[in-house]
Amino acid sequence: EADIYQTPRYLVIGTGKKITLECSQTMGHDKMYWYQQDPGMELHLIHYSYGVNSTEKGDLSSESTVSRIRTEHFPLTLESARPSHTSQYLCASSVAGNTIYFGEGSWLTVV
Amino acid sequence: QQQVKQSPQSLIVQKGGISIINCAYENTAFDYFPWYQQFPGKGPALLIAIRPDVSEKKEGRFTISFNKSAKQFSLHIMDSQPGDSATYFCAARHMNRDDKIIFGKGTRLHILP
Numbered sequence: 391e392a393d394i395y396q397t398p399r400y401l402v403i404g405t406g407k408k409i410t411l412e413c414s415q416t417m418g419h420d421k422m423y424w425y426q427q428d429p430g431m432e433l434h435l436i437h438y439s440y441g442v443n444s445t446e447k448g449d450l451s452s453e454s455t456v457s458r459i460r461t462e463h464f465p466l467t468l469e470s471a472r473p474s475h476t477s478q479y480l481c482a483s484s485v486a487g488n489t490i491y492f493g494e495g496s497w498l499t500v501v
Numbered sequence: 502q503q504q505v506k507q508s509p510q511s512l513i514v515q516k517g518g519i520s521i522i523n524c525a526y527e528n529t530a531f532d533y534f535p536w537y538q539q540f541p542g543k544g545p546a547l548l549i550a551i552r553p554d555v556s557e558k559k560e561g562r563f564t565i566s567f568n569k570s571a572k573q574f575s576l577h578i579m580d581s582q583p584g585d586s587a588t589y590f591c592a593a594r595h596m597n598r599d600d601k602i603i604f605g606k607g608t609r610l611h612i613l614p
Contacts, residue, residue: 430541430588432606480544488533488594490602492544 393417396481396493403471403500411466411496413481422464423490424448424456425480433480439464471500504528505593507605515613520578522608524591527572532596536565536576537604539588548589549576581612 393416403409415422424437425448435448439458453475454468464483468475481493506525514520524534535550551558551565551574558565564577578585591605 430539430607430609433545433590433604435601438601482544484602489535489547489550490537490545492546494542494544 394481394483394491394493396479396496398496399494400497401499403498405470405472405500407471407500409468409471409498411479411481411498413464413466413493414462415464415481415483415491416462417483417485417491418461419483419485419491420461421484422458423482423484424454424464424466425482425492426450426452427478427480427495429478437466471498473500476500504603505591505605507591507608509608510606511609511611513611513613514581516581516583518581518612520576520581520585520610520612522576522589522591522610523573524575524605525571525573526593528593528595529572530596531593531603533594533602534565534567534574535592535594535602536563537590537592539590539607541587545588545590578610581610583612583614586610586612 395414397412420441422439426434434450436452437456439445476499479496482490484490536548537545538548539545549560549563553569562579567574588607590607592602594602
């Protein structure tokens with residue numbers, strides 16, 4: 391079982407608020423990812439990181455930002471949340487790109 | 502341009518039947534083809550994977566069939582059970598880009614009890 395943790399699991403927040411979704415992994419993986427997914431739907435890569443101080447935009451444009459100051463930590467931030475940001479956000483990590491391990495997801499609802 | 506095409510989008514199978522999900526790709530530089538299983542409220546988890554040097558891989562009731570010349574691969578679930586009801590994603594990895602895996606759009610599988 392993968393050791394990748396996301397907090398909070400569920401968040402309801404008002405429009406305009408700043409939010410940070412936390413993601414931590416204890417496997418020492420260099421590569422980490424953020425995916426956005428509506429329930430049961432397609433996985434959209436929004437950010438990824440090769441390692442510390444490395445971040446790249448994914449295939450789906452996102453207003454969120456990420457940082458990678460420590461290998462094990464890859465937080466995602468929305469400076470000003472909007473209802474269109476309502477979705478599930480999945481953090482993941484991998485080593486050598488073979489198997490991607492996903493966290494259980496953070497469900498964000500912006501009202 | 503979708504690099505990995507998955508079908509069907511949804512599938513209903515009777516308990517005990519065979520569930521079949523198909524995927525096709527264009528890029529011959531893909532060298533690793535995993536399948537992920539996702540239950541509601543959970544993140545996807547690796548189910549089974551195959552490399553293009555073999556035509557079939559079986560793990561329990563789950564089998565991947567791989568056709569390199571047709572650039573197609575499929576997941577077969579034998580003796581399907583209600584507990585198999587989930588969303589399934591096929592995926593592919595580029596041999597020179599091991600940092601990203603390309604996912605199909607997913608198939609929602611429902612097994613009738």
